[in-house]
Amino acid sequence: MIAFIVYLTIFLYLIYIIWIAEPLFLRKKLTSNTINPYVSVIISARNESKNITALLNGLIKQKYPKNKFEIIVANDRSTDDTLDKLLSFKDKIQNLKIINIKKTKPNWAPKKWALNQCIEQAKGKIILQTDADCFHNQEWIESMVSPFEDTQIGFVAGPSYMGINNNFVNELLKLESIAQESFSYANSKRQLYLSCTARNIAYRKLVFKEIEGYNNIAHIKSGDDDLLLHKIVTQTKWNVKYIANSNALVSSLIPSSIKSLYLQRLRYASKSLLYYDLSTPNEVKLILPFLYFSNLICVISILQFINTQLLFWFVPILIKSIAEIILITKYMSKIQINFKLLYFIILMIIHPFYIIIFGALAPFLSVQWK
Numbered sequence: 209m210i211a212f213i214v215y216l217t218i219f220l221y222l223i224y225i226i227w228i229a230e231p232l233f234l235r236k237k238l239t240s241n242t243i244n245p246y247v248s249v250i251i252s253a254r255n256e257s258k259n260i261t262a263l264l265n266g267l268i269k270q271k272y273p274k275n276k277f278e279i280i281v282a283n284d285r286s287t288d289d290t291l292d293k294l295l296s297f298k299d300k301i302q303n304l305k306i307i308n309i310k311k312t313k314p315n316w317a318p319k320k321w322a323l324n325q326c327i328e329q330a331k332g333k334i335i336l337q338t339d340a341d342c343f344h345n346q347e348w349i350e351s352m353v354s355p356f357e358d359t360q361i362g363f364v365a366g367p368s369y370m371g372i373n374n375n376f377v378n379e380l381l382k383l384e385s386i387a388q389e390s391f392s393y394a395n396s397k398r399q400l401y402l403s404c405t406a407r408n409i410a411y412r413k414l415v416f417k418e419i420e421g422y423n424n425i426a427h428i429k430s431g432d433d434d435l436l437l438h439k440i441v442t443q444t445k446w447n448v449k450y451i452a453n454s455n456a457l458v459s460s461l462i463p464s465s466i467k468s469l470y471l472q473r474l475r476y477a478s479k480s481l482l483y484y485d486l487s488t489p490n491e492v493k494l495i496l497p498f499l500y501f502s503n504l505i506c507v508i509s510i511l512q513f514i515n516t517q518l519l520f521w522f523v524p525i526l527i528k529s530i531a532e533i534i535l536i537t538k539y540m541s542k543i544q545i546n547f548k549l550l551y552f553i554i555l556m557i558i559h560p561f562y563i564i565i566f567g568a569l570a571p572f573l574s575v576q577w578k
Contacts, residue, residue, distance in 0.1 A: 210508070211520070217505045218524040224498070225531040231397035232538045243357050247277040247349055248332030248413075252322035253294075254284040256340035259461065260293050263340055268301060272349035278303040280330060281340075282322035285309055305329060316426045323432055327416060336410045337432075341461045343372065351456035352410045355449045362415040362446025363437060365392070366408035367543045368458040381462050383551045384559065387532070390539035396450040400491050401441050404450075406433035408458040411440070419443050425486060430475040435486060442487040452542040473562075477570030500567055502528070506560040529556050 249267065253260055260281075267279055279301060283291045294306050307325050312318045327335055336352055338344070345351075348366075355364045367389060371382030385405075392403045419439045425431055440446055463469040484493060506528055513521035529552075537547045 214505050214509055214521075214524050217502055218527050220498075221502045222527055222531050225535055228391075228394040228398055228400070229535045229538065232394055232535070232542075243353070244273055244276050245334050245353065245356065246332045247272070247334045247336050247353055248326070248330035249277060249279045249336045249338065249349070250323060250326035250330065251279070251281045251338055251340050252284050252319045252326070253281055253286065253290055253340040254318070254322075255286045255288045255290060257286070257288040257290045257293060259341040260290055263342060264294075264297050264301065264304070266344050269346050270344070270349050271346045272353070274303065277336075277349055278305060278331060280305040280307065280326040282307040282309055282326050284318055284322040285312070316422075317429045317432075319430075320422045320426050320428075320432050324422060324426075327413065327421070330413060333413055334410055335413050335416060337406055337408075338458060339407050339460060342368075342407050343459045345455050345457060347455035348458065351451070351453060352408070355451060356410070356412070358447070358449075360447045361449050362412050362444060363440050363448045364410040365396070365404035365437070365448070365450045366410070366456040366458060367393070367452050368405050368407040368460065369545070370407075370460050371462050372459050378462055379548065379551050380555060383536075383548065383555055386540060386543075386545065387536050387555070387559075390536045393450045393452050393539055394535055395495070396448065400495060401437055401448055401489060402492055402495065403434040404437050407460050408456070409433055409437075411436075412446075415440060415444065415446055428482060429478065431479055431482075435479065435482075438483075438489060438492070439487045441489050452539060454544040457543050473566055474570050477566040500563065503560040503563040507564055510557065510560070525556070532556075 251263070256263075264279070264281075270277070281294055281304070283294060283306060291306075291308060294304075297304055298306070307322075307329065309322055309325060312321045316324075323337065334353055334356055336349060352364055352366050355361050368385070369382050369389070370385040371378035371380075388403070389405070392401075395402050416436075419436075422432070422436070425435045425439070428435065437448065441448060463472050483496065506525060509521050509524045512518075513525065533547075533552065536552070540547050
């Protein structure tokens with residue numbers, strides 16, 4: 209009976225991957241940006257002294273017209289010299305706004321409160337959100353703004369990954385983050401909007417106002433990205449677009465310690481049960497349990513293979529992995545990043561266990577911000 213469930217699940221998973229991956233192989237005509245709306249780049253920074261200088265130096269080099277964008281940074285109760293470093297850029301960047309937050313409003317998650325203050329002061333019609341530990345191409349703003357030439361587009365999710373160094377941990381986390389983004393991107397081509405990352409999202413300010421901003425999700429520690437996306441999908445008629453090109457690509461540092469990495473993953477996973485109480489598309493509520501169950505089946509197959517050494521239990525793992533390789537490599541080719549098989553093999557073994565363990569425990573554990 210277990211074997212039947214394993215193979216049936218893997219078969220359905222294979223069909224699902226083929227279905228979401230098929231649009232990725234269709235050629236689409238590339239369009240160039242012909243609009244230059246005023247853009248507000250917003251960042252929440254808490255104890256980012258080590259990263260804020262590199263961030264601002266990168267944003268200075270944007271090719272987007274300097275008189276067409278502003279940079280708004282909220283110093284979120286930092287206890288290091290983040291604020292001092294921000295102030296040192298006031299003479300270098302004329303379009304830099306600094307908001308110094310000393311206290312978070314009750315019943316608000318700190319980051320959402322900080323971002324909300326940025327949006328309130330934003331002059332731009334387009335809000336472009338990123339994180340303080342990120343690195344951006346010079347064409348980043350232009351690439352993220354381009355889809356808004358379509359007046360029906362209200363939200364844009366751009367490509368990103370975590371891990372910029374070439375050591376083992378960085379490469380593993382880099383592939384993991386890209387793999388997750390490849391699934392989000394592929395699902396979006398079937399109008400299934402699973403997730404996105406706050407490292408690289410953009411939306412019209414009027415859309416943010418239309419959904420009453422973070423109303424109903426302000427208290428949740430994370431979710432300034434995917435929960436916001438889900439509100440737009442379920443509460444408005446605006447279209448959503450995911451883009452995948454190297455000019456829009458954003459990279460970020462991995463957490464500086466095991467504890468920081470643990471807390472980050474806990475925040476990510478803590479939203480899983482909340483999806484069923486909030487403005488989450490019904491399709492997402494169905495797909496996420498299926499993906500979780502597929503990973504559980506993979507864990508069972510791995511454990512059975514280790515226990516019995518029978519090829520019978522290795523075949524489902526192989527089928528799942530080949531399907532994922534095809535999807536991930538196609539996405540990576542779009543953002544011009546090389547695929548490394550060794551790291552995928554390692555990830556194939558450990559990632560299902562991570563999904564099952566964190567997915568089961570995170571909703572019941574205490575989550576904290578930085």
